[in-house]
Amino acid sequence: xxxxxxxxxxxxxxxxxxxxxxxxxxxxxxxxxxxxxxxxxxxxxxxxxxxxxxxxxxxxxxxxxxxxxxxxxxxxxxxxxxxxxxxxxxxxxxxxxxxxxxxxxxxxxxxxxxxxxxxxxxxxxxxxxxxxxxxxxxxxxxxxxxxxxxxxxxxxxxxxxxxxxxxxxxxxxxxxxxxxxxxxxxxxxxxxxxxxxxxxxxxxxxxxxxxxxxxxxxxxxxxxxxxxxxxxxxxxxxxxxxxxxxxxxxxxxxxxxxxxxxxxxxxxxxxxxxxxxxxxxxxx
Amino acid sequence: xxxxxxxxxxxxxxxxxxxxxxxxxxxxxxxxxxxxxxxxxxxxxxxxxxxxxxxxxxxxxxxxxxxxxxxxxxxxxxxxxxxxxxxxxxxxxxxxxxxxxxxxxxxxxxxxxxxxxxxxxxxxxxxxxxxxxxxxxxxxxxxxxxxxxxxxxxxxxxxxxxxxxxxxxxxxxxxxxxxxxxxxxxxxxxxxxxxxxxxxxxxxxxxxxxxxxxxxxxxxxxxxxxxxxxxxxxxxxxxxxxxxxxxxxxxxxxxxxxxxxxxxxxxxxxxxxxxxxxxxxxxxxxxxxxxxxxxxxxxxxxxxxxxxxxxxxxxxxxxxxxxxxxxxxxxxxxxxxxxxxxxxxxxxxxxxxxxxxxxxxxxxxxxxxxxxxxxxxxxxxxxxxxxxxxxxxxxxxxxxxxxxxxxxxxxxxxxxxxxxxxxxxxxxxxxxxxxxxxxxxxxxxxxxxxxxxxxxxxxxxxxxxxxxxxxxxxxxxxxxxxxxxxxxxxxxxxxxxxxxxxxxxxxxxxxxxxxxxxxxxxxxxxxxxxxxxxxxxxxxxxxxxxxxxxxxxxxxxxxxxxxxxxxxxxxxxxxxxxxxx
Numbered sequence: 099x100x101x102x103x104x105x106x107x108x109x110x111x112x113x114x115x116x117x118x119x120x121x122x123x124x125x126x127x128x129x130x131x132x133x134x135x136x137x138x139x140x141x142x143x144x145x146x147x148x149x150x151x152x153x154x155x156x157x158x159x160x161x162x163x164x165x166x167x168x169x170x171x172x173x174x175x176x177x178x179x180x181x182x183x184x185x186x187x188x189x190x191x192x193x194x195x196x197x198x199x200x201x202x203x204x205x206x207x208x209x210x211x212x213x214x215x216x217x218x219x220x221x222x223x224x225x226x227x228x229x230x231x232x233x234x235x236x237x238x239x240x241x242x243x244x245x246x247x248x249x250x251x252x253x254x255x256x257x258x259x260x261x262x263x264x265x266x267x268x269x270x271x272x273x274x275x276x277x278x279x280x281x282x283x284x285x286x287x288x289x290x291x292x293x294x295x296x297x298x299x300x301x302x303x304x305x306x307x308x309x310x311x312x313x314x315x316x317x318x319x320x321x322x323x324x325x326x327x328x329x330x331x332x333x334x335x336x337x338x339x340x341x342x343x344x345x346x347x348x349x350x351x352x353x354x355x356x357x358x359x360x361x362x363x364x365x366x367x368x369x370x371x372x373x374x375x376x377x378x379x380x381x382x
Numbered sequence: 383x384x385x386x387x388x389x390x391x392x393x394x395x396x397x398x399x400x401x402x403x404x405x406x407x408x409x410x411x412x413x414x415x416x417x418x419x420x421x422x423x424x425x426x427x428x429x430x431x432x433x434x435x436x437x438x439x440x441x442x443x444x445x446x447x448x449x450x451x452x453x454x455x456x457x458x459x460x461x462x463x464x465x466x467x468x469x470x471x472x473x474x475x476x477x478x479x480x481x482x483x484x485x486x487x488x489x490x491x492x493x494x495x496x497x498x499x500x501x502x503x504x505x506x507x508x509x510x511x512x513x514x515x516x517x518x519x520x521x522x523x524x525x526x527x528x529x530x531x532x533x534x535x536x537x538x539x540x541x542x543x544x545x546x547x548x549x550x551x552x553x554x555x556x557x558x559x560x561x562x563x564x565x566x567x568x569x570x571x572x573x574x575x576x577x578x579x580x581x582x583x584x585x586x587x588x589x590x591x592x593x594x595x596x597x598x599x600x601x602x603x604x605x606x607x608x609x610x611x612x613x614x615x616x617x618x619x620x621x622x623x624x625x626x627x628x629x630x631x632x633x634x635x636x637x638x639x640x641x642x643x644x645x646x647x648x649x650x651x652x653x654x655x656x657x658x659x660x661x662x663x664x665x666x667x668x669x670x671x672x673x674x675x676x677x678x679x680x681x682x683x684x685x686x687x688x689x690x691x692x693x694x695x696x697x698x699x700x701x702x703x704x705x706x707x708x709x710x711x712x713x714x715x716x717x718x719x720x721x722x723x724x725x726x727x728x729x730x731x732x733x734x735x736x737x738x739x740x741x742x743x744x745x746x747x748x749x750x751x752x753x754x755x756x757x758x759x760x761x762x763x764x765x766x767x768x769x770x771x772x773x774x775x776x777x778x779x780x781x782x783x784x785x786x787x788x789x790x791x792x793x794x795x796x797x798x799x800x801x802x803x804x805x806x807x808x809x810x811x812x813x814x815x816x817x818x819x820x821x822x823x824x825x826x827x828x829x830x831x832x833x834x835x836x837x838x839x840x841x842x843x844x845x846x847x848x849x850x851x852x853x854x855x856x857x858x859x860x861x862x863x864x865x866x867x868x869x870x871x872x873x874x875x876x877x878x879x880x881x882x883x884x885x886x887x888x889x890x891x892x893x894x895x896x897x898x899x900x901x902x903x904x905x906x907x908x909x910x911x912x913x914x915x916x917x918x919x920x921x922x923x924x925x926x927x928x929x930x931x932x933x934x935x936x937x938x939x940x941x942x943x944x945x946x947x948x949x950x951x952x953x954x955x956x957x958x959x960x961x962x963x
Contacts (some may be wrong), residue, residue, distance in 0.1 A: 115850075115851070116847035116848075116850055116851045116869075117847065117850070118850060119783035119784065119850050120783070120850065120851070120852055127783075129779075130779050130780060130782065133777065133779055133780055134774065134780050134783070137773065137774055137780065138774075141770045141771075141773060141774065144770060145563070145766065145767070145770055147408075148737060148738070148741065148766055149763055149766065150794075151741050151743050151745075152744070152759065152762055152763055153763075154591050155741060155744040155745045155747075155749070156744065156749060158757060159680070159744060159745065159746060159747050159748060159749050160454060160751065161748040161749055161750045161751075162748075165748045166746070166748065167680060167681040167682040167747045167748045168682060168746040169682065169683060169748070170682065170683070170685065171683050171684075171685070171686075171687070172685050172686040172687065172688075172689070172739075173685075173686075173742075175684050176742075177689050177735070177738075180734070180735065180738045181731060181734075181735050184730065184734040184735065185731050188727040188728070188730060188731065188773075189774065189779065191727065192723075192727060194722065195723070195777050195779065196720075198779065199779060202779045203716060203779075247555075250503075253510055282549065282555065282663060283547075283549045283550040284547055284548075284549065284550065284554050284646060286711060286854075288781065288786075288854070290851075290852040293782065293783075294711070294779065294782020294783045295711050295782055295783070295785065295786060296711055296713075296782070297711045297712045297713065298527065299640075299646045299647060299712065300549060300640045300641075300646055301640025301641075301645065301646055302640075302646070302647060302713040303713065303714075304711075304712070304713040305713075314714070317852075318852070320854070320859070321711075321785075321786040321787065321854040321855075321856060322547075322786055323475075323542070323543050323547065323550065323855070323856045324550065325475075325550060325555065326471040326472050326475055326541070326858075326897045327471055328471075328475075328856060328857060328858075329471065329857035329859050329860070330859075346534075361636070362868050381544050
């Protein structure tokens with residue numbers, strides 16, 4: 099028990115946010131953190147009560163002269179009592195979880211629309227969602243996340259082809275929904291400050307969401323064993339103001355288009371030279 | 383002497399073969415000359431005696447425990463510094479796969495098979511298990527399973543984790559034969575456990591001493607009975623799914639290949655349908671040990687015998703309905719997640735009931751601080767933390783943050799070491815005198831206990847924080863920028879203390895086999911029938927089997943002896959019994 103206290107102290111001394119899960123990047127991560135704290139309070143009470151009685155009995159009832167063991171075989175009322183007590187605690191945790199649940203699972207409404215314009219708060223009431231996986235108003239940036247040994251690939255929506263590896267750039271205030279899958283083995287998408295992890299399995303699409311509430315860089319890494327370089331499969335989400343996101347998106351689209359054009363030209367040139375060689379060969 | 387009044391139960395000093403330590407009548411039976419005919423190595427290979435097989439199991443388990451422990455220390459060395467190059471990623475993955483597989487399949491399950499082998503017939507007053515030759519077969523299958531796995535060390539060990547998730551474990555991503563060695567190990571040890579479980583069930587059903595109804599079965603025997611049923615229900619799923627993987631890998635099957643209509647998620651369901659009951663296979667017998675040890679050293683009957691037996695059955699039943707809480711992050715619908723969250727909550731109730739019953743057993747007792755009692759109390763205090771962190775993991779939104787991080791590593795070691803291993807250590811210190819006829823050194827045992835307890839919490843408590851700080855499991859390196867260095871170093875230091883603690887106990891065993899004080903038949907003043915026969919017991923266990931009238935038959939016999947001889951037994955635990963007139 100001393101060991102327990104000692105390492106408990108060591109734990110609280112080392113850094114600030116190591117007693118609860120990471121939060122502060124996205125509302126769902128914050129709500130999970132809140133839920134964790136609520137369960138912690140109950141857990142702590144149970145922990146202190148049971149360990150307390152255990153230690154107390156160990157000390158108080160240590161064998162010594164004159165102490166006689168009470169020959170008790172049980173106490174039905176007491177036993178039914180603590181069975182019900184344990185059940186009540188769990189009913190309470192269940193209630194708290196279900197109260198919090200919808201706000202963790204269902205995406206928040208975006209603060210900005212697809213053009214970076216603020217969305218009026220009242221619009222939420224007009225576009226109540228019927229599908230859990232879409233935010234109120236249906237307005238979200240939907241990115242396809244694809245896990246591959248050992249890199250994350252992001253496919254952005256829209257008419258232009260925009261994709262990125264490792265670093266995902268998103269606009270602040272816009273709800274981002276993710277369709278997560280994998281190409282080869284199982285991976286798991288996790289950016290701790292932006293919410294929980296979701297496995298990427300080949301043949302399945304997993305869904306989650308986040309909404310970066312402030313600009314920043316959020317780090318994470320693959321959380322399911324995916325092979326030898328599992329430790330090196332990093333992921334970053336960079337949240338930037340909408341205008342900067344727009345610039346990045348357009349720049350990325352132009353880069354990809356240019357690369358594609360260059361590749362097409364190279365291919366054409368190669369084809370031409372090959373067909374010239376072929377015709378030269380056949381004429382000999 | 384008045385012993386003649388019940389000649390079957392008592393013996394005279396002149397007949398004593400207990401090395402002359404006992405001077406007055408004691409409740410004990412003489413086993414007339416049924417000596418093991420040979421003690422050479424061949425007798426160990428050909429034996430069908432449940433006691434010898436039990437000892438073979440336990441020594442084999444000890445070897446695998448040392449191997450698995452060394453593997454754990456190698457992993458901790460690698461994580462002791464950021465960007466460490468002590469192990470390369472291939473070696474790291476191989477070692478954690480071997481560590482997990484060893485500790486689960488070659489230590490956690492068979493340690494109970496070994497103890498149950500030795501103790502179950504003695505505790506129910508039987509002369510052997512129901513099928514002695516099948517019992518020997520079980521042991522040899524287990525040994526060959528372990529050898530099949532460890533032979534791969536000389537070629538290419540498996541590296542897809544002890545859970546071998548597909549597609550990583552398929553031929554495409556794990557082409558080496560190490561994965562096949564893992565499958566053969568699962569098959570061989572699985573058969574071993576299944577046959578062993580049937581044997582235990584048949585023994586308990588049919589071979590109990592006269593008068594030993596279900597309400598008088600020792601709680602350790604209850605836990606082994608339920609352990610056996612769980613093995614039959616759960617291990618079948620694992621052997622089936624491992625066979626499917628074998629077919630996929632070697633014979634062109636596509637059970638798990640999504641491009642051919644197979645499912646990568648199917649493996650996880652079938653694996654955890656085994657995997658979660660497996661947790662209870664590992665822990666329930668440890669609970670049984672606690673339920674045996676506490677009443678003896680608190681000198682007080684177990685509090686709520688029926689509640690403890692019933693909660694064992696309830697935990698086992700519910701344990702079959704919670705498997706998908708290992709899969710909260712997979713693509714599954716919210717309804718499924720909610721069901722498995724609630725079923726996981728429900729299982730906390732019988733587990734809590736057990737813990738409270740144990741605490742109530744200590745309450746108002748006279749607690750003797752023997753090493754076995756310390757391990758049992760350490761189990762209660764440590765397992766409680768693992769139980770509470772389990773409730774966090776059962777709340778699936780919280781699990782989304784915590785799963786596959788070091789929080790889970792901490793949680794599982796709190797239940798696997800703090801539960802299973804502490805329980806096994808309690809069993810070792812409690813029953814070693816019965817098995818060997820020698821006492822373990824109590825002082826060394828206490829040192830071992832305190833170092834282990836301190837080292838354990840130093841290693842694993844901090845890992846909760848590592849997990850919440852974002853460190854995933856099974857990564858071979860991290861960078862200094864992650865801020866995980868100090869916490870990992872604390873954990874690494876703790877792991878070496880933990881290793882030292884266990885090593886001391888192993889040394890204690892080896893030393894005490896030759897040099898330990900000679901044990902009397904009943905050194906602890908126990909409650910159950912195994913203390914009724916000499917230490918170590920003769921090959922036939924009992925010449926005559928006493929009638930059982932309560933949960934604590936030996937206490938009844940002791941009272942009867944005192945009545946008949948008019949002598950009160952003065953007792954100090956750990957010393958030979960003496961009487962005062």
